Amino acid sequence: MLRSFCHSRFNATLALIGGSGVQSSLDPAGREAERIAALFWWMTGGTVVIWLSMVALAFYAIHARPEAHTEKRARLFIIGGGALVPTVVLGGLLTYGLSMLPDLIAKAPDGSLRIAVTGEQWWWRVRYVLPEGGEVVTANEIRLPVGEPVQFDLDSPDVIHSFWIPTIGGKMDMIPGRQTRLVLHPTRTGTFRGVCAEYCGASHTYMAFYAVVMEKADFKRWLEEQRQPAAEPVDPLTKQGREHFLANGCSACHTVRGIGADGLVGPDLTHLGSRLSLGAGFLPNDLETLTRWIARTNEVKPGVHMPHFRMLPADELHALAAYLASLK
Amino acid sequence: MSEPSHHPTHESRQSLWRLIVSPTIWAAHFLLSYITAAIWCEKVAGRDGPLTGARVAIAIYTVVALVGIAINGWGGWRRHSYGAGEVPHDADTPEDRHRFLGFATLLLAALSAIAVLFAALVVIFFNDCR
Amino acid sequence: MIRLLAKLVGLDAGDAAIRRGIRAVIVFTLAGLLLVGVIAGALLVVSGAIPTAASSRHWAVTEWFLHFTMRRSIDTHSLGTDVPSLDQPDLVLKGATHYEIGCRSCHGSPGGTLPRIPQQMTPHPPYLPLRIGELKPRELFYVVKHGVKFTGMPAWPTQKRDDEIWAVVAFLQKMPGLDEAAYHQLVNGPPPPTAPIETLGGITQLPHALTQSCMRCHGHDGLGRGSGAFPKLAGQSIGYLQNALKAYAQGRRHSGIMEPLSAGLDSAAIRDLARHYHNLRAPERRQPEQQDTAAIAEGESIARRGIFTQRVPSCIDCHAPEGRRHKPAYPLLAGQPADYLVLQLELFKDGRRGGSDYAHLMDPIASRLQPAQMRAVALYFEFLAHPSQR
Numbered sequence: 001m002l003r004s005f006c007h008s009r010f011n012a013t014l015a016l017i018g019g020s021g022v023q024s025s026l027d028p029a030g031r032e033a034e035r036i037a038a039l040f041w042w043m044t045g046g047t048v049v050i051w052l053s054m055v056a057l058a059f060y061a062i063h064a065r066p067e068a069h070t071e072k073r074a075r076l077f078i079i080g081g082g083a084l085v086p087t088v089v090l091g092g093l094l095t096y097g098l099s100m101l102p103d104l105i106a107k108a109p110d111g112s113l114r115i116a117v118t119g120e121q122w123w124w125r126v127r128y129v130l131p132e133g134g135e136v137v138t139a140n141e142i143r144l145p146v147g148e149p150v151q152f153d154l155d156s157p158d159v160i161h162s163f164w165i166p167t168i169g170g171k172m173d174m175i176p177g178r179q180t181r182l183v184l185h186p187t188r189t190g191t192f193r194g195v196c197a198e199y200c201g202a203s204h205t206y207m208a209f210y211a212v213v214m215e216k217a218d219f220k221r222w223l224e225e226q227r228q229p230a231a232e233p234v235d236p237l238t239k240q241g242r243e244h245f246l247a248n249g250c251s252a253c254h255t256v257r258g259i260g261a262d263g264l265v266g267p268d269l270t271h272l273g274s275r276l277s278l279g280a281g282f283l284p285n286d287l288e289t290l291t292r293w294i295a296r297t298n299e300v301k302p303g304v305h306m307p308h309f310r311m312l313p314a315d316e317l318h319a320l321a322a323y324l325a326s327l328k
Numbered sequence: 329m330s331e332p333s334h335h336p337t338h339e340s341r342q343s344l345w346r347l348i349v350s351p352t353i354w355a356a357h358f359l360l361s362y363i364t365a366a367i368w369c370e371k372v373a374g375r376d377g378p379l380t381g382a383r384v385a386i387a388i389y390t391v392v393a394l395v396g397i398a399i400n401g402w403g404g405w406r407r408h409s410y411g412a413g414e415v416p417h418d419a420d421t422p423e424d425r426h427r428f429l430g431f432a433t434l435l436l437a438a439l440s441a442i443a444v445l446f447a448a449l450v451v452i453f454f455n456d457c458r
Numbered sequence: 459m460i461r462l463l464a465k466l467v468g469l470d471a472g473d474a475a476i477r478r479g480i481r482a483v484i485v486f487t488l489a490g491l492l493l494v495g496v497i498a499g500a501l502l503v504v505s506g507a508i509p510t511a512a513s514s515r516h517w518a519v520t521e522w523f524l525h526f527t528m529r530r531s532i533d534t535h536s537l538g539t540d541v542p543s544l545d546q547p548d549l550v551l552k553g554a555t556h557y558e559i560g561c562r563s564c565h566g567s568p569g570g571t572l573p574r575i576p577q578q579m580t581p582h583p584p585y586l587p588l589r590i591g592e593l594k595p596r597e598l599f600y601v602v603k604h605g606v607k608f609t610g611m612p613a614w615p616t617q618k619r620d621d622e623i624w625a626v627v628a629f630l631q632k633m634p635g636l637d638e639a640a641y642h643q644l645v646n647g648p649p650p651p652t653a654p655i656e657t658l659g660g661i662t663q664l665p666h667a668l669t670q671s672c673m674r675c676h677g678h679d680g681l682g683r684g685s686g687a688f689p690k691l692a693g694q695s696i697g698y699l700q701n702a703l704k705a706y707a708q709g710r711r712h713s714g715i716m717e718p719l720s721a722g723l724d725s726a727a728i729r730d731l732a733r734h735y736h737n738l739r740a741p742e743r744r745q746p747e748q749q750d751t752a753a754i755a756e757g758e759s760i761a762r763r764g765i766f767t768q769r770v771p772s773c774i775d776c777h778a779p780e781g782r783r784h785k786p787a788y789p790l791l792a793g794q795p796a797d798y799l800v801l802q803l804e805l806f807k808d809g810r811r812g813g814s815d816y817a818h819l820m821d822p823i824a825s826r827l828q829p830a831q832m833r834a835v836a837l838y839f840e841f842l843a844h845p846s847q848r
């Protein structure tokens with residue numbers, strides 16, 4: 001269900017950035033996004049009021065007779081309208097904005113879910129730090145329980161990235177050598193898109209992800225599934241794929257828990273087959289794309305830090321893709 | 329023309345410098361506040377630590393800055409009201425120049441005071457280093 | 459000038475018309491001479507009368523002029539070359555073995571006579587053992603790297619391997635001090651054992667001349683004469699050996715030493731050689747020196763776990779998988795001399811190594827390693843037991 005949703009939305013999303021509910025800060029699905037949207041509407045309203053009054057004043061100024069006002073009153077009006085009103089309006093806006101901030105960057109209450117996200121050129125390393133201890137590692141996709149605060153601990157090993165799920169909340173920079181924090185409260189279920197909002201190199205545009213807000217029980221089940229080691233291959237093709245995965249040294253960079261693949265350079269692939277997208281939120285996750293990704297990595301994603309495996313024979317590529325797709 | 333050096337509006341007693349005193353105080357207040365907060369959070373309180381010490385310091389800076397700006401602005405007001413001139417003080421006379429500079433000083437002082445308050449507003453809402 | 463001429467032939471130099479006439483005569487005479495010269499030259503060339511016979515040699519003046527030009531050119535062009543430290547036995551050995559194969563036939567060797575055939579070239583190669591003292595290292599480097607136009611002196615087969623050229627220069631520096639016996643000892647190594655070489659899969663039948671040629675450097679046992687100058691081939695995986703030889707032969711892996719040697723091999727020979735070296739007994743594990751243990755421990759950590767902060771993957775997943783199917787295209791590094799491994803990593807880092815279709819896997823890995831880390835991981839592999847001996 002989700003998968004087909006993703007596929008049909010895939011192109012539409014790219015075309016309609018900010019338009020549809022998948023990636024729009026004006027159709028909020030989180031407390032922070034709601035506040036930001038409220039701020040936006042207030043500001044828009046205020047701007048309209050100010051603009052209308054200015055236009056009205058201009059009209060009045062054109063038609064009014066100079067004698068109608070004493071010079072003293074005109075001067076008072078200039079001081080009032082030109083200095084006092086802007087000061088008060090700006091002061092009000094600043095106060096309102098500042099008063100929102102502490103909440104937006106406050107720690108989540110103790111015992112809430114924490115997710116450590118590392119932005120790397122050009123993908124997302126995701127670690128769920130469970131309140132009861134232990135952690136679950138995945139990549140390029142974030143799932144959240146609805147109605148609960150979630151704290152994101154953000155950082156980056158290379159350049160500045162920015163973590164942003166417009167529908168759920170504001171964005172926060174990921175800065176090398178420093179941990180930043182963002183707390184989000186998703187308010188309704190659905191599949192939304194997150195992006196990197198800070199130019200970070202060749203494939204910045206291809207650095208996105210899906211954020212799925214689920215019912216609490218569904219989320220628990222999903223997390224439990226993600227915690228499990230990789231599924232045992234059942235048919236000869238996927239068995240072969242696993243052997244190729246190890247023999248080709250994919251395991252030097254990728255972790256697949258349970259088969260002795262413990263590489264940390266690239267995304268964890270233990271449950272790759274269960275993800276909505278491939279290559280950080282921009283490709284459909286199907287067999288054909290998977291094969292193309294492995295064989296022509298650098299063509300699919302310019303500058304990518306994974307070497308291509310074009311030199312492998314077709315049957316080997318096929319088996320590799322089949323194996324990875326089977327890792328639900 | 330009377331003897332220049334004894335005239336109350338002569339430039340030497342009227343240096344343009346007094347015009348930029350308030351904006352300079354504003355700049356100093358801004359820099360000091362930032363640097364204090366940065367050093368406090370990095371060296372004293374730590375990333376998640378409370379901002380208390382820095383807040384007190386910034387409150388003191390703010391009071392000092394506002395007093396300085398008020399004195400400067402008061403001086404401006406006095407020069408602005410010198411003799412019997414009306415705004416916009418645009419006559420080509422030493423007296424009007426005197427008044428004009430005073431008036432500009434006064435306006436800049438007002439602007440600087442607002443800016444100092446805006447900068448100080450931040451620590452009213454934030455109480456930790458995050 | 460024209461006035462002078464007019465006076466000489468007794469005409470009135472003051473008359474402008476006469477001066478104009480004289481100028482015209484001069485111009486036409488010169489143009490005519492030029493035309494005649496060009497036509498005569500063309501006729502001379504077309505008629506085939508000019509001797510290009512090497513046997514006719516150069517006139518003394520031509521020879522002086524050409525050599526003078528060459529000396530000046532070499533001196534000027536090699537200015538500013540940084541000369542690395544050359545007094546290293548491995549470097550000398552690598553250079554010497556190549557000299558024997560690639561240079562001796564033209565330039566002669568200590569104690570030997572001047573090769574007869576190249577002596578008939580014009581200009582003919584000098585007897586180098588006696589010439590070396592007159593050339594600076596940087597000049598030798600320049601000549602060996604670029605060759606000399608209009609002489610038979612070839613350029614180095616690839617422009618990407620200055621390190622190999624310096625090896626030759628290192629040897630050339632030593633050559634004048636060698637007598638015939640020392641030279642032979644250096645380029646041939648110890649004589650091969652009379653008993654058959656022990657292999658794991660039985661002795662493969664190979665043309666004697668072939669193994670003979672490889673032996674000079676890689677040793678009769680495939681262990682590289684115990685020197686860091688040469689990789690060990692014994693026990694290496696067949697797929698990798700084949701890939702390497704093919705890559706050299708096609709110029710995709712760069713080496714002025716191995717490219718010419720591989721270019722002559724047909725695919726059957728490559729297959730047989732690969733099988734031969736694969737079947738030779740792999741290097742014994744050696745005990746490291748005490749002072750290396752710290753570096754080896756660091757190297758082991760890099761090899762097994764990579765360096766996460768630098769995003770360097772572990773090496774063993776590709777190079778020494780334990781208890782897993784080993785990819786034939788991935789070389790085994792166990793027992794390989796650390797110097798050789800470091801050299802290859804540096805080449806990868808600078809984009810100068812090339813290699814098989816799999817070689818691009820190594821480029822980003824090597825470029826993320828610091829020099830000390832390269833040395834550490836190389837030492838770890840040098841003292842690691844080969845899989846066949848674990």
Ligand SMILES: [Cu+2]
Nearest residue numbers: 196198200204
């Ligand atoms: Cu980016």
